[in-house]
Amino acid sequence: MHLVHPDALHFDRSVDSYWEASADPLGIEPPPLASDESCDVAIIGGGFTGLSAALELAERGIDVRLLEAGPIGWGASGRNGGFSCIGSHKLSYATMIGRYGLDATRAFYGAMKESVSLVADNVNRHGIDVWKTGEGEITLAHLPNRFAELKAEQAFYRATFGEENQLLGPEELRQRGLSGPEFHGGLLGPVGFGVHPLNYVRGLARAAHKAGAKLHPRSRLLRWEQAGGGHRLSTAAATLTARRVIVATNGYTPEDVSTYHAGRIIPALSNIIVTRPLSDAELQEQGWTETTLAYDSRNLLHYFRLLPNKRFLFGGRGGTDSSAAAADGYRAYLTATFHRLFPAWARADITHFWRGFVCLSNDLVPYVGPLDEAKGVWTSIAYHGNGVAMASWSGRQVARLLLDPKARDKTPAVITRRLARYPLPAFRPLYLKGAYVWFNWQDSR
Numbered sequence: 001m002h003l004v005h006p007d008a009l010h011f012d013r014s015v016d017s018y019w020e021a022s023a024d025p026l027g028i029e030p031p032p033l034a035s036d037e038s039c040d041v042a043i044i045g046g047g048f049t050g051l052s053a054a055l056e057l058a059e060r061g062i063d064v065r066l067l068e069a070g071p072i073g074w075g076a077s078g079r080n081g082g083f084s085c086i087g088s089h090k091l092s093y094a095t096m097i098g099r100y101g102l103d104a105t106r107a108f109y110g111a112m113k114e115s116v117s118l119v120a121d122n123v124n125r126h127g128i129d130v131w132k133t134g135e136g137e138i139t140l141a142h143l144p145n146r147f148a149e150l151k152a153e154q155a156f157y158r159a160t161f162g163e164e165n166q167l168l169g170p171e172e173l174r175q176r177g178l179s180g181p182e183f184h185g186g187l188l189g190p191v192g193f194g195v196h197p198l199n200y201v202r203g204l205a206r207a208a209h210k211a212g213a214k215l216h217p218r219s220r221l222l223r224w225e226q227a228g229g230g231h232r233l234s235t236a237a238a239t240l241t242a243r244r245v246i247v248a249t250n251g252y253t254p255e256d257v258s259t260y261h262a263g264r265i266i267p268a269l270s271n272i273i274v275t276r277p278l279s280d281a282e283l284q285e286q287g288w289t290e291t292t293l294a295y296d297s298r299n300l301l302h303y304f305r306l307l308p309n310k311r312f313l314f315g316g317r318g319g320t321d322s323s324a325a326a327a328d329g330y331r332a333y334l335t336a337t338f339h340r341l342f343p344a345w346a347r348a349d350i351t352h353f354w355r356g357f358v359c360l361s362n363d364l365v366p367y368v369g370p371l372d373e374a375k376g377v378w379t380s381i382a383y384h385g386n387g388v389a390m391a392s393w394s395g396r397q398v399a400r401l402l403l404d405p406k407a408r409d410k411t412p413a414v415i416t417r418r419l420a421r422y423p424l425p426a427f428r429p430l431y432l433k434g435a436y437v438w439f440n441w442q443d444s445r
């Protein structure tokens with residue numbers, strides 16, 4: 001029973017995503033780790049988390065190096081849906097308030113909002129062309145009875161976070177160019193915008209490089225040993241010795257190498273299709289003409305957005321088999337769902353399909369903090385499929401925590417509780433299968 005099939009870890013293969021086909025070049029040529037080196041802080045993983053940490057550390061004059069198994073952004077960061085928005089948890093707010101308290105929950109919500117602003121700041125500060133689109137994000141009721149739930153949610157957000165969301169009935173959706181046969185109203189929140197994720201992660205890499213971080217793509221960590229109070233991190237070619245380490249591998253975390261994480265996370269697949277550019281007539285025919293970020297109200301949600309060049313991106317959770325052989329079946333399933341929700345586009349070619357791993361934790365919230373403080377090992381992980389913004393924020397935050405324990409005061413308690421181990425971790429693939437069956441049933445009524 002594979003948690004992650006080896007087919008999904010060919011770090012030397014391209015992802016074949018639409019983002020790869022349309023991204024700006026990285027523009028720098030950082031070399032793989034080719035000779036033995038040392039540094040103060042080593043970062044494992046070259047996505048939003050690792051690069052945000054590298055940027056923060058380098059800007060503060062720290063000697064930092066980053067090891068990435070593939071090209072920069074090869075993991076989820078370069079292949080996601082580009083929703084820069086809030087929502088990096090699967091724990092309900094009601095349970096969160098019960099477990100961590102109202103203040104901590106508000107602080108967490110505040111951090112998520114701040115993370116979206118941070119992405120905008122990064123884009124502006126470092127001059128990254130991310131094809132920024134849309135204002136806010138809409139949840140669409142996938143069954144008529146979900147509209148009442150959205151109404152309750154609107155009241156909850158207002159009372160709890162002081163957030164004003166707009167409730168839109170089916171006719172208002174139509175007027176706003178956000179309609180479809182299975183959308184029975186929606187709740188439009190003010191936070192969020194769309195990005196080209198590979199352009200964004202490459203822009204972060206350029207910024208970190210410029211600030212002095214030494215990036216080593218195509219440098220997969222294979223062995224991690226303790227040595228003289230520090231760490232020896234070996235790739236196939238060379239060894240990096242570091243005083244401190246940040247593990248930033250999220251859904252791609254190698255549990256055999258980073259044993260700290262063993263049994264504490266579940267990588268889960270997310271799949272995406274992208275169409276050819278749609279004509280204005282096709283957009284009108286469907287009644288969907290806006291670039292607003294959208295997802296439906298299912299637990300196993302579908303997420304979708306019109307890109308600025310009028311291609312349509314449609315993504316969905318689900319699927320527990322990450323082997324190459326299983327991919328065609330999931331592509332067919334996702335395409336059929338897309339055609340059901342957007343019937344006017346059933347004849348539009350799907351030009352790209354790809355998959356990748358998000359990361360879940362047992363507590364259903366992210367974790368930002370130490371793995372072993374005495375040994376100087378830190379991590380930021382588990383954004384529950386919502387890390388464009390939160391991984392940017394959390395990567396910066398884990399760097400701040402590593403440098404200054406007082407930064408803990410500015411880290412919401414919701415995300416500083418140690419990662420719990422799953423009971424009987426070998427059964428995690430079964431837990432995931434069981435959860436999908438349960439949520440599918442819940443979503444159907």
Ligand SMILES: Cc1cc2nc3c(=O)[nH]c(=O)nc-3n(C[C@H](O)[C@H](O)[C@H](O)COP(=O)(O)OP(=O)(O)OC[C@H]3O[C@@H](n4cnc5c(N)ncnc54)[C@H](O)[C@@H]3O)c2cc1C
Nearest residue numbers: 045047048049069075076077080081083221356386387388
């Ligand atoms: C298909 C898909 C759609 C998504 N859509 C959205 C979305 O629209 N909005 C949103 O907010 N979030 C989305 N997400 C989630 C989001 O992409 C992630 O939460 C975020 O990118 C995590 O960033 P990260 O840097 O922590 O991890 P990653 O970007 O996954 O980076 C981890 C890196 O670690 C590297 N690595 C692994 N093992 C080793 C090793 N041994 N040595 C060196 N390096 C190693 C990997 O190669 C990888 O590049 C989506 C994810 C997927 C897969």
